[in-house]
Amino acid sequence: MPREVIELLAPAPGQTMLDATAGGGGHTRLLAERVGGTGRVLAVDRDPSAIERMREAADRPNVVPICASYDELDELAVIPPEGLDGVLLDLGLSTDQLRDDARGFSYQSHGRLDMRFDPTRGRPAWQLLAELSQEELANLIYAYGEERLSRRIARRIVEVRRRTPLRTADQLAEVVRSCVPRSRGHRIDPATRTFQALRIAVNQELDRLERLLRRLPQWLKPGGRVVVIAFHSLEDRLVKRAFTDRDVWERITKKPLRPSREEVAGNPKSRSARLRAAIRRPVAQQAG
Numbered sequence: 458m459p460r461e462v463i464e465l466l467a468p469a470p471g472q473t474m475l476d477a478t479a480g481g482g483g484h485t486r487l488l489a490e491r492v493g494g495t496g497r498v499l500a501v502d503r504d505p506s507a508i509e510r511m512r513e514a515a516d517r518p519n520v521v522p523i524c525a526s527y528d529e530l531d532e533l534a535v536i537p538p539e540g541l542d543g544v545l546l547d548l549g550l551s552t553d554q555l556r557d558d559a560r561g562f563s564y565q566s567h568g569r570l571d572m573r574f575d576p577t578r579g580r581p582a583w584q585l586l587a588e589l590s591q592e593e594l595a596n597l598i599y600a601y602g603e604e605r606l607s608r609r610i611a612r613r614i615v616e617v618r619r620r621t622p623l624r625t626a627d628q629l630a631e632v633v634r635s636c637v638p639r640s641r642g643h644r645i646d647p648a649t650r651t652f653q654a655l656r657i658a659v660n661q662e663l664d665r666l667e668r669l670l671r672r673l674p675q676w677l678k679p680g681g682r683v684v685v686i687a688f689h690s691l692e693d694r695l696v697k698r699a700f701t702d703r704d705v706w707e708r709i710t711k712k713p714l715r716p717s718r719e720e721v722a723g724n725p726k727s728r729s730a731r732l733r734a735a736i737r738r739p740v741a742q743q744a745g
């Protein structure tokens with residue numbers, strides 16, 4: 458939703474913007490064009506290969522690539538003391554990650570079921586599948602996948618892993634499909650919710666998002682803007698809740714914006730996107 462992002466963030470020459478999920482750099486480039494030579498875009502991603510590609514491209518001197526998780530930026534002291542003019546969060550995973558067979562994000566991939574945005578930290582998904590108890594797996598799939606059949610799936614995973622270690626994405630997808638019926642008239646693969654749950658758990662996505670949402674009011678200048686694009690209801694709920702604090706935020710999208718039919722036709726992955734935006738209220742208007 459690049460047009461909506463630019464309209465709502467309204468980047469202007471000389472401003473400092475944070476693209477907290479820079480990925481393939483599409484939004485970063487749009488922001489960099491608008492802030493110009495006197496402005497800056499801090500382009501953050503947890504994925505070292507995304508940042509590496511951005512460094513290699515080095516096509517914009519006003520882009521500062523930073524490899525970090527967006528909730529850990531205080532530790533790196535990269536937020537300027539005068540504050541940011543705008544922050545963009547385009548959550549979820551990038552097309553590069555989805556297409557990379559070796560990372561196991563797609564249920565069609567034959568590669569290792571890794572699913573870490575940052576492959577140098579934390580436990581990969583195959584390890585969670587091997588180590589968690591049946592009950593832990595069921596709770597995880599229910600909480601992060603909103604999957605009604607979580608207990609059945611967890612039972613099947615434990616049955617299968619006794620015989621064969623579950624290591625690849627297509628193996629897991631087969632296990633889920635073997636016990637979850639494909640809903641009639643639905644094109645969504647039955648494994649989708651289980652994959653989402655594992656990815657969220659592996660990357661601690663909801664905890665990190667909550668932490669970032671708590672930090673944003675301190676990072677933004679009064680009048681600074683934030684745009685968040687969420688891809689499932691768990692993320693979107695956290696964003697919606699954060700923006701209800703009227704002492705801090707003026708919401709500029711009353712309802713979340715959805716991508717147009719044309720955008721979904723060109724990029725089916727965007728179909729579940731929900732965009733919310735808010736402005737940091739000036740301090741004088743707060744409390745009262």
Ligand SMILES: C[S@@+](CC[C@H](N)C(=O)[O-])C[C@H]1O[C@@H](n2cnc3c(N)ncnc32)[C@H](O)[C@@H]1O
Pocket residue numbers: 477478479480481482483484485501502503504507525526527528547548549550551552574665
């Ligand atoms: C949907 S993609 C962003 C695409 C990007 N806006 C573009 O125009 O190409 C989401 C990106 O967020 C990154 N990401 C996910 N969680 C993150 C976190 N906690 N901190 C920083 N980046 C994160 C992923 O590695 C992925 O590259």
